Amino acid sequence: MLIKKGAEANLYLEDWHNRKVILKRRLSKEYRITEIDKTIRSQRTIHEPQIIHKAKEAGVPTPTIYVIDIPDATIIMEFIEGKQIKQILGNLSPEERRNLCRHIGNLIAHLHTHGIIHGDLTTSNMILTPNGKVVFVDFGLSEHSTELETRGVDLHLMKRAFQSSHFKYAKECFDAVMEGYSNFVGKDATEDILEKIREIERRGRYVSER
């Protein structure tokens, strides 16, 4: 069953050996020549599970990968039971919301410290499971980097996601994220990154929602 048609890949919810799984297929694009098409689709099909695995090493919950089919540019991975953070954030008490966002910030700090940039930090790409774990999904735009700039862009994206989808409590959410981030990386590093985010905002480059 098709659940999401993106620009790059389609997501299907399937039954696979009595498990609910997500099948992510990178479709062939008619506009590009076969050589480029094949390379891009296979490279990304290899890259995404690698980063997902690296995130686990960093202590950040991500879906289990079952199958990587390179010729078909398809990844079969665990379907995460739970709710998108986007759906629940508004129903929480301020205290619960703050704790959840602090936890998210802490997880982002783990990713960054291990050289992972998620690339698409939005509240739809994080799932709260029934046992209280937050699982990060969709590493399709992720990359390896330890630069302050890319970390700043990553967190700025998170801030933008709060502002567009949860504008009523965007500030308290983002502040809590940064509090959680700071608990892991320390005050000085957090101050540097906040300054970087301000610089990115002044540049006005990432003004559109992305």
Next chain:
Amino acid sequence: MGCSDSTYCLGIESTADDFSVGIISLKGRVLANIISAYINPDGGIHPREASRHHTEVAGKVLSKALQKAKIKPEEISVVAFSQGPGLGPCLRTGATAARALASYLNVPLVGVNHCVAHIEIGKLVAEAEDPVTLYVSGGNTIVSAFDGGKYRVFGETLDIAVGNCLDVFAREAGLRQKEGIPFGAMVENLAGCSHKFISLPYSVKGMDLSFSGLLTASVQLLKERKHPVEDLCFSLQEVAFSMLAEVTERALAHTEKPEVLLTGGVAANKRLQLMIKSVAQEHNARFCVVPKEYALDNGAMIAWTGILAYQHNLTIPIEKSFVKLKWRLDDMYVPWVES
């Protein structure tokens, strides 16, 4: 302003290598669009030399435009000029001409963002209403769409523009620029003679693009002399344009706009047109390409955007009409566009 459509705006464009004067009516009738290009046979633009060219031709282009439009200078109601982004000396030449003209005629002056102008004239002549725009030229590579009062930048180059990448490659390949045949067209022609793909770096970062690595790699292969230049042109085009198509598709999927508008100097490339058309079709969007006369830098686009801005009282006093070399597309307020 009435049914007679006799309110005219004169627009001056001079951001880079072209000096152009356009005259347009309130309803969007183009009366004149005269372009004079500064051509450096070795390629590239020397800002001082380009601005010297602009100074030399300014008077001639201006009177030619008035002749073509068959109007007297006194019939002009507003003067617009491209205020940025662009090369300082070139921008200042156009701005000086515009200020002189506005003060002589005693009419309001409007400063126009060059990138906004490309989108507005594209919408007018290619009949698009609310498109995702891919604007590709020697100086700019931007994917944008209107949202919340401004043209938002969804993706852009992090280093050089795609047109610049093709131009520099052509120059390194020893091609010489001739009047009427830009470097881009030469690369396109050579690419048409090949179907052999040589792997080159493909660099899309989220919504943004990078062309500098692609250029370096292509030039290196060129210097190794192991591959025919045709194969390199073909491969360079395929990689660069696939990157553009991917980012355009992402913006289209995200915004769900009904149209894609392709504009800028590189929009003349048939292969790029085909690719962007394919992306548009995939998302059930209408594909609109801006005709060359209005896709290249031109005065008509400045005049048209000037008239839109003028109707919303976005005029500027002469003493505040400084050029803005790095004026971003998403920094110009566009109240005439409906949300």
